[in-house]
Amino acid sequence: MLKIQKYAAIDIGSNAVRLLISNIIEQKDKPVVFKKNSLVRVPIRLGADVFIHEDISEYNIKRMIDTMQAFSLLMKSHGVVLYKACATSAMREARNGSELKDKIEELCGIGIDIIDGEEEATIIAATDLHTFIDENKTYLYVDVGGGSTEFSVIHNGEKITSESFKIGTVRLLNDIVKNETWRELESWIKTNTNKYDKIELIGSGGNINKIFKISGKDIGKPLSYFYLTSYYNTLQNYSYEERITELNLNQDRADVIIPALRIYLSAMKWSGAKDILVPKIGLSDGIIKSMYNQTIPSTKL
Structure with a gap:
């Protein structure tokens, strides 16, 4: 039935x-x-x-x-x-x-x-992650929004801890994220990931979904730190207008995509992750x- x-x-x-x-x-x-x-x-x-x-x-x-x-x-x-x-x-x-x-x-x-x-991070972590992850691995789940970014550490298929930081794409665009907040995030990521031998990132949010689509990768295949760094540098060589006209990004994506990449790359650097999985899930x-x-x-x- x-x-x-x-x-x-x-x-x-x-x-x-x-x-x-x-x-x-x-x-x-x-x-x-x-x-x-x-x-x-x-x-x-x-x-x-x-x-x-x-x-x-x-x-x-x-x-x-x-x-x-x-x-x-x-x-x-x-x-x-x-x-x-x-x-x-x-x-x-x-x-x-x-x-x-x-x-x-x-x-x-x-x-x-x-x-x-905290509730936002908990709801995001309730998604069907088990269908995308290897339960023998450790992941840092990063959901980038406009006002905040939610982070969760997942080990052996279980959420170990979650935290929300006031670092988001719209805040970064308006230059209102304090250096102190970045330092708090760096400390939280390192403290909660350095006990594991190897970490992979899981990224969610409209910007990383768009980047994954542009990459042409098959679903389930990760993006590398090298690829994200290269694309980040490419975007910075174009003006906002050129990102719309030449890179074919929507006007509400063409500005926030750079600060979004900054957040993902920072998380990868501080956790030591070499790859990021993009399962296209979110809040x-x-x-x-x-x-x-x-x-x-x-x-x-």
Whole structure:
């Protein structure tokens, strides 16, 4: 007997807002299958408001309400039965974040949970990582966002520790990451990885997904530290406009991709990792999995 239900995850990030709709496929005596059905991404970049001015602008408040109304309609038309909306760094730090949350619930009927960095790291780590990793190896999982980056150490298939740092692509673009924060990250990575003989990185986030696609590598094959360094140097030889016109990057990707690479390369350097795996998973996937496992509350549509 085949049972298929649709779940939706809304990820309100500092760089973009995403709606992921997944098919949850259940069959007797077989493991459940999570299959992506639809992904919509809107580059609102809330962090550009919040990390500089501490408030979400009226312009972006309107865009958020328009986007959430569109997401509500898309979920209904897809026949979604359960959803969960999570807001991260930008909404968390905005002085008017709670006000916008209430306004969206009133006008769009979508309830939003503003989660902290630790919960974000825990949800991300709940993804189907076991299908991508070797349980005899040790990994540093790095999820780069616009406002923060979440790190998890995974050893023998188990999460050992997680931490969130206020180092994100939008913060770096606006030059508001303190040297002290970089030093704290370096210390955390070295302290939590130097006890293992060999570390590999797992990277998630829109930027590393794009880089992996550009590389032409087959799914499951890692990118090397040498490749990422080379691509990082290549990008820096192009202006922002040339990255759009000549490298064919979207305008909301062409600027953040360089600071994203800086974070991944720093993590590889400090952990001693030579390779990075890119399984194309993130917070949205973790929300779907956590809803199914009932480890986080969800809302019926």
